[in-house]
Amino acid sequence: MSKPPQRAASPLGSVLKKVIKSLGGKGRFTEEEISDAWAAAVGEAAARHSRPVSFRRSSIFVNVDRSTWLHEMTVRRKEILASLEERLKGKKFKDIRFRIGEITKKDERI
Numbered sequence: 001m002s003k004p005p006q007r008a009a010s011p012l013g014s015v016l017k018k019v020i021k022s023l024g025g026k027g028r029f030t031e032e033e034i035s036d037a038w039a040a041a042v043g044e045a046a047a048r049h050s051r052p053v054s055f056r057r058s059s060i061f062v063n064v065d066r067s068t069w070l071h072e073m074t075v076r077r078k079e080i081l082a083s084l085e086e087r088l089k090g091k092k093f094k095d096i097r098f099r100i101g102e103i104t105k106k107d108e109r110i
Contacts, residue, residue, distance in 0.1 A: 041083035051103050058094040063101030070098050
């Protein structure tokens with residue numbers, strides 16, 4: 001019985017990157033990419049008071065910590081959408097839904 005031909009081993013890092021990318025699916029972004037794009041789209045001050053928390057049916061759901069930020073971001077909705085689409089390489093979003101909710105800073109996440 002003959003042995004199958006052996007292939008050169010791939011570095012573990014490149015294998016893991018491929019697996020993680022395949023699990024994410026086409027057009028998916030990491031939490032860090034989304035967080036960075038959000039901060040750039042809304043500005044530093046607004047980013048401290050808001051966090052994207054989920055995506056469903058091409059809509060982004062964002063928690064904000066105060067009604068004043070909810071109002072400001074609602075007024076800037078179209079501007080924010082355009083900026084996110086540009087920063088996330090043409091990903092199309094239908095809407096952003098804002099709601100008062102808990103804001104967890106990056107370094108506080110578990």
